Amino acid sequence: MMQDEQDPKTTEESSIASRPVSRRQFLKYAGLAGAAIGASGALGGILSACGGEEETTTTAAPGTTVAAGPTPPAQDKFVIGGARPISGMYAMFEQAHFGPAYKIWVDDMNAAGGINIAGKKLPVELKVYDDQSDLDTCMRLMTKLMEEDKVDWLLGPQSTAFLFAGAGLAQSRGYVLCSAEGGATTLEAEMAKGSLPLFFQFLNYSNHYQLPVFAEIMQELGAKTVSIVYLEDLHGIEYSSQAQLFFPSAGIEILSSTSIPFGIKDVSSIVKKWQGENPDVVCGFVYPEQYILVLQTMIQLDYNPKAYLAGPGGSTEVVYNVFQGAADGIMFEGAWSPKQSPAAQAYYEKFIAKVGDKANVDFWGPLIYGAELEFIQKCIEKAATLDHQKIAEVLRTAHFPTIMSDDMFMTAQILDRSCYAGQIGQWQNGYPQVIDPGAKRTAEIWYPKPTWKEAAKSSTSSTT
Amino acid sequence: MNIKRLTPARWAASGLLLVVFIVLSLLPTLTQGYLVTLLTDILRYVVLTVGWMIFSGPTNYMSLATAAFYGVGFYIAAVFNGPLPFVAVIIIAGAVSFVMALVVGALTLRLRGVYFAIFTFALTLMVTSVVLEVERVVTGTRGRFVVTESTQTAYYAMLIVTIVTLVMAVLIRRSRYGLALQSIGQYEEAAAHSGINVVLTKVMVFAASAFVMGMAGAIIATRRTYIDPGIAFSLNTSFWPVLMALFGGMGNLVGPVIGAAVFTYLGELLLTRFPDLYMLIFGVVLILAIAFMPRGIVGLAEQVWGKIRGGRGAPA
Amino acid sequence: MVVIRDIIITGLLLGGIFALVSVGLSLQYGVGRVMNVAHGEFIMIGSFVTFWLFGSTIHLDPLVSILITAPLTFVIGWILHATLFRRLMDTSPTLDVFEGKSMLASFGLLYVVQNIARIIWGSQNYQVMYLNRTVTGAQIPLNRLVALGVVIVIGVVFYIFLARTRMGKAIRASSQDPTTAGLMGVNINSVLAVCFGLGVAMAGIAGSLLSTLYAIQTSMGLQYTVIAMIVVVLGGLGSVSGAMIGGVVLGIVSQIVTYFQPTWTLIAYYLVFILLLLVRPKGIMGK
Structure with missing residues (x-):
């Protein structure tokens, strides 16, 4: 594409030569276009000055600061x-x-x-x-x-x-x-x-190793069947296709896999379908906006699968914010727990201080x-x-x-x-627990999970 | 345009133009930095805004389908760039958008005013959903990787498309199509009675404006590595050219160009300087501009210029 | 049969929600010619005020909080029209120009309102858990039933208001022929400001109820604006009863499609909308 460099000029000249009448108009407009770009630069300059903060001038770009041996860099920040x-x-x-x-x-x-x-x-x-x-x-x-x-x-x-x-x-x-x-x-x-x-x-994800671990957990619990709902976006499509890989090989049958769009406003027909299929586990590879609707509909129709796995956002205390005690027993992609180590507990406290709100961690x-x-x-x-x-x-x-x-x-x-601290977690009494098989597990798994009504009742006393 | 003679101001403008294009075409050899990327982006919005203006300016048909035509360019680039040369990809993208606009234009002949705006808006949303669903079913994923082009290549391609767009805009304005469009905008029935082929004029010009939008989309896509329907058909792409044209002033072609340039730069400045208050400041500027600059920056400048000249002849 | 019954019932309930979201916009466009892109932002404000009152120490019932959100949003709308949109009317040579400008100004408004809300409430998802159970014996969610009830009440009250009160008559006159209405002694500016305020207040009421139905987030507005636009055009711009019918049509279509293939729901919305616009541009109830 090197010849491109010549092209703009040729185009410009040919238009001048072939179209004498339109030339002046064209020149005028194009000239003003140029002036506009210049003017916007000037405006930008003024606004930059108003911004107050000085331009950061780092003396060297990465890649250019090739220092042989431990020579300290010239820059001071x-x-x-x-x-x-x-x-x-x-x-x-x-x-x-x-x-x-x-x-x-x-x-x-x-x-x-x-x-x-x-x-x-x-x-x-x-x-x-x-x-x-x-x-x-x-x-x-x-x-x-x-x-x-x-x-x-x-x-x-x-x-x-x-x-x-x-x-x-x-x-x-x-x-x-x-x-x-x-x-x-x-x-x-x-x-x-x-x-x-x-x-x-660094972050873990579907095949690394959340879904393989979840398949192991289901095997351990004796769960045989699963129904999936997933969001029509990169996360949902990736997780549902990885589930198709890992679940059958662990002897778990996928009864149905339903995709939903952003902005869906009623999922009662999907929940009713699950009531008919009666799977052991329901997986919701969806974002908070959708899983809140899915869970709400499940609560309304009093449909209780033995386990529910929530996607991104299911790992935040937002679930408790919305569903209070009824959220107990929900499993989530994750996972870590402050109980795991003093370091984790210390980081949890730092995090709360930074977010300013416990309900968002x-x-x-x-x-x-x-x-x-x-x-x-x-x-x-x-x-x-x-x-x-x-x-x-x-x-x-x-x-x-x-x-x-x-x-x-x-x-x-x-x-x-x-x-990793863990791959899959479960909310228990308002608290996140890691439930990976082996040494990383911080609490026994609740399976089957309490029904929505039981959970809501039992933890009204225990949640703070 | 009541001044027909070459005035010194016009000579100066022509000279300035030449300088600007020489500077613009030499720029990548002078600087290696971010300026080229930023200018590519500004030129992209110049193309979209002027492209939008070609049809919507004179006719008062507010099209919100810009994102649909632009996004089609993205997908053409994702599918064809690499196997086919870049130039061919750009032209195919333009051609596909052109054909799509022909169909849309033919379908929407009965719609006017706000109905046309809402129709084109819904069209963009529908194209997004359909592409999303097709990708999910056919490719089993959501996005695609794009074979990239260098910053310089994309810049020059965009510069050429910008020039093409400006030339096209001037030619259409000065041709009988331009007059026809204006009479359609003023009183469509009268235009039809006076012998103008209203249907053909509207549809052809609408398609021509989609042509440059598709080309711009194909070029930008090659700078993005990875695309998905949300990126290709972002609603911003439909609204921004309208705002930019209005911000600059719709009276002539200078307005949209200035509007696009100032708007893009201002937007970036706010995003980087005041990330937390970006939307607030942007919204206030927008409202104030619409309320107090009814004819945009260009209108304001003409007003100020008129005052300075103290009534020695009204500005054009 | 059960399937068809379910589709009709859930479709009606969903239609009630869609109508609720849309009546305000219908009024704003029908009388004031403002295609208010910020409509959804006022729904968001209604939702968050309700959420905030519910979560506060007074633990206000979401239905009662309508008594606060409706007047609050009415005042906001009234002020906006009396300042911004009146100015745009005065400076626009034609109605077409005004429609374009007011739409773009409301786009600016969208940015401003959303940013302020984000500063106050952050960007997390919340929801008010309220009446989250079904009517005994039937699988009808109580919160959705309440929403349908409220939209019917709004419709009836508004109908009486238009038919019986002086202001209502002035509004009808202004929407049919503003110039003549002005000549007959109607204060057009104040009528339009009241109308716009009422439209925003309806968005506020819709927001109060939506906070009990769906996850709310400060960036939620635009999706409801899009729904409202579709419903309003389906029913006929400017027709409140049209918005109700449009909502129900969209609700039932949505439930039929969701039953067979949920991902096609949005495509179906747009398709129905586009087809209707091509066949009958004035909408179902349009004149």
Whole structure:
């Protein structure tokens, strides 16, 4: 496409030559178009000045600061940038999932005097832009963070689709990208090909290893049949197709798999279908807006499966906010529990302080994010450079203890299975418990779960 | 346009134009940074806004189907870029959008005013849902990876499409189609009686505007790595060109261009400077602009210019 | 038979919700020519005020909270029309221009209202658990039945208001022929402001009830605006009874499709809407 460089001029000249009459008009308009672009720049300048804050000028971009040996970098601060959903439909994730985690991280680093790069402590600065939950805006702002702001580290974007797009974008700009919310099922093939050497996946997801573990749990409980409802989006489609892989091989029959769109307003016919099928387990691979409707309809029709597995958001205390005691016994994709360790308990308390509201804490991601960010910091400090290629080398091979695991490390750029606090959780008496088979389990599984009415009655006394 | 002679101001404007296009075409060789990405984005909105204006400006038919035509471009790029050369992909995207607009235009002949706006709005929503469902059933997933092009390639392609759009807009305005469109906007029945083929004019111009929208979509898609229906058919894409045209002023073609440029830049500035208050400030600016600048930035500028000249001849 | 009975019952109930969401918009467009894109945002405000009152120490019953949300949203709507939309009317040369501008101004309003709500209530999902059980003996959810009841009451009250009161007559006159109504001594500006306020108040009431039916979120508005637009155009722009009929039609269509293939529900909404618009642009009840 190099010849393109000539094209604009040719087009312009040919239009002048062939159309003498329209030339003046065209020239006038196009001239004003140019002036407009200039004017907008000027306006921008004025507004930037009004913004108050000085432009961040980092002296070196990652990739250019190739320091041989532990030479401290010339710059005097470490800038972390991210395009995150401050507004729009995914804003709840920024508010209560990855958002508080990175803010805690930055606070902690600054409390310790900054991040230590080759013996020099750099104070950390956050630069977060609002992507409006819009992928197009997110990609543009990530490009800006890398190309114009030249930030030293990039935060992961929210949701799986954004992660897919962001991984390729960061790779092409020579930036390491570590996942936030979002799974990597589809990216695994790309990673195996070696086309994304700078991408690292920390959060667990469907085949890594939530659904295999859930299949094990069902086997252990003697559950034989399952009905699925899933949202017509990346999360829902991914989980339902992975369920088709893992459940039958564990001897569990899928009776039905129903997809629903965003904005569905009545699911009573689906719940009635389940009443007819009578499965042991119902899986809802849907977002809060839909599972609240599904659960509400199940309560209204007094339909009680022996277990219900909730998708994203089922792991937050929002379920208790809405359903109070009736939420007891719901299983969720996750999972961690403050009871697991003193470190987890301490992180839980920090998280509440940051979110400002107990009812919003999530029991899928936060402990992983906390451990992830701690791990990243240790890797950067070990690499003793801001060169992302070198940091990636360390990330690939390093072993460090973190708040989640005594030995945290990556296998093929994805966090090793042994490092997770758990894959599946269950709400019991208003409290999240990990129910993975083996040593990670924090409480016995309630199976069958109490009926909606029993749960609502029994825990009116126990919830605070 | 009552001034017909070349005035010094016009010579200056022509000179400025030349400088601007030379600068724009040389820009990627001068800077490697984010400016090129930002300009690609601004030019994208210039294309969409001017494209929207070509049809909706003179006729007063407010189309909200921009996202549908633009999104079709995205999908064409996702399917064909790589196997086919980029240039071919862009042209196919434009052609498919063109045909789609022909069909939509022919279907909506009976609709006027707010009905047309709501129809095109619902059309965009329906296309989104249908693509979503087709993807779920056929490909078993939701999105697609796109073969990407370099920042520079996308920039030049967008620059060319911008020029094509501007030339097309000027030509249509100056042709008999332009006059026909305006008379349709003023009084459609009268236009029909005066011998204008109302149907053909409306449909052809609507399709022409969809052509450039589809091309813009195909180019932007190659900068996104991964696309899904929510991204391709984002409702913002339908509303923003309308807002930009209104913000700039709908009286002539300068308005939409300025509107698109200022709006895009302003939006980004707010998103990055005031992420928490972005929507609030944006909304207030929008309301104030609509309430107090009825003829947009260009109208305001003309007013101010008129005052400065102290009544020595009314501005064009 | 059970299936058909279920589809009709749930479809009617859902239709009641759709009608509830839409009557306000119908009024705003029918009389005031404002295609209010921010309609859903006022539904959101109604929902959150109700949620907030329910969660507060007074633990206010969602039905009672209508007595607070309706006047509150009415005042907001009245002020908006008396300032912003009146100005747009004064500066627009034709009705077409006014329709375009008021639609875009309401788009700005959408941004402002949503941002303020996000600052106050954050972005989590909430819901008011209220009457979440079925009527004894039948599988009819009580909260939906209440919503249907309220929309019928609104319809009847509004009908009486239009037919019997002085203001009602002025509104009818203004919607048919504003110029003549003005000549006959009707204060058009105040009629339009009251109408717009009533439309917003109906959104507020709808919001109060929706908070007991669905998860609420500060970014929830636009989806209800879209539903309202479809219903209003289905029934006929400006016709309150049309909005009711449009709501029920959409509710039943939605339940039939959901029964066979839930993912096609939204496609069906748009398809029905597009087909109707092509065949009968004025809507079911349009003149």
